[in-house]
Amino acid sequence: MLSYTEENYLKALLKLSFQNEDKPETGTNEMAAYLGVKPATATDMLKKLKEKELVSYKKYGKILLTEMGKKSAMVILRKHRLWETFLCEKLDFSWDEVHEVAEQLEHIQSQKLVDKLEELLGFPQFDPHGDPIPKANGEMPEITRTLLSELQEGDTCTVASVKDTSAMFLQYLEKLKVRIGTRLKIKEVIDFDGSMYIAIGEGEPRSVSMKFAESLFVQKL
Amino acid sequence: MLSYTEENYLKALLKLSFQNEDKPETGTNEMAAYLGVKPATATDMLKKLKEKELVSYKKYGKILLTEMGKKSAMVILRKHRLWETFLCEKLDFSWDEVHEVAEQLEHIQSQKLVDKLEELLGFPQFDPHGDPIPKANGEMPEITRTLLSELQEGDTCTVASVKDTSAMFLQYLEKLKVRIGTRLKIKEVIDFDGSMYIAIGEGEPRSVSMKFAESLFVQKL
């Protein structure tokens, strides 16, 4: 049985491995920063996780989840994303409110609870941020993720998921009426600063920054 | 902010105060036994809770929740019973499975979560065991609780709630098809051992022990 804290470290390592695209390794400091603890603390936990064969790692080396560690982390991620979906769909939470509560709910220990929750929600493939929800068997709905910033003038797409899940960005999206599935059309790309002039759904076209365009994953049509 | 453990102590004190009918005081050993810890541990926690003005208590004296302590404990009980209701109504848990999971869920910190959950469930007054669910303002649906064992031959009643919530008893009730609301008719009371011969719903009459009759609260008709 994993402690609350151990689970958080595993989940952090999994998330960081997604972020570090090609190579899924992570450093001690990176992990500590992500979790908001000191590197010394991370080192201690690493020893414990290594002891339990959840990470493979040697002194001064990079950190990698073992198969077992990855499996455990996937279960936690699955729970997190299912709970986020529940909060949005069933309890009318807005997508910038769900994370904090799901961080707590993901640690509830009950196989049956997770599976029944998934059933109640109708076996959703994606969470409210558009991120894929791991299945009970560990499988992950695969998706090609294209950043809005990679598109050209004239391209059309739908919003697939958010790269940046900060409350600030999510609230901005809310204001722009941008949701998962919203249709976007690129009217113009400004080379000078990477900003874009886009039509959002049926609304009036407007300009968005490069930072914005690099924070949104889309599905090209 | 209360720790997970502190919350458990407060809830235990509240529950014990219900049990001790007339006087809501509790002893150190009683509390320790209820929580499955040693008396020494309970003493330590008591000091902490006293420091926080959640219990009033002096060395070698009895323990009593302060107004603040009672309020906090009621919130936890409210969460516990709402989650139990959720598990039964929405996720098809049986009533002997809900307790363990609700013990974890009751510690999730989010005012909005609780209130929205209550709304989703349609503002239920009672949980799956027939126990009253405290309202957001701290009010508790008042009920007169009569034990089945207090009834006489010829009396009719409906099952209001269970006094004993052990999985063993709940599973036995399941087997007998006794649920909250089930109609019972007392055919005969055996003075010798306090057992009763009763009709359960539309079924064939059968005999139940005194222990059984003392574990079930009913509403006399």
Added chain:
DNA sequence: AATATTTGTTAGATTAATCTAACTTATATA
């Protein structure tokens, strides 16, 4: 009232998760 039993407290130790400060190893740069 004297003593035995029950009840509750204290002192000292343990474990998990964290910290700071000092140290070591690895990497980058001049």
Added chain:
DNA sequence: TATATAAGTTAGATTAATCTAACAAATATT
């Protein structure tokens, strides 16, 4: 390559929650 900087570890301390063993107070029994 030598050295400066970044990254990572170790040692020792702290806090919360728990324990055991020894002690103290309150209550019950003769």
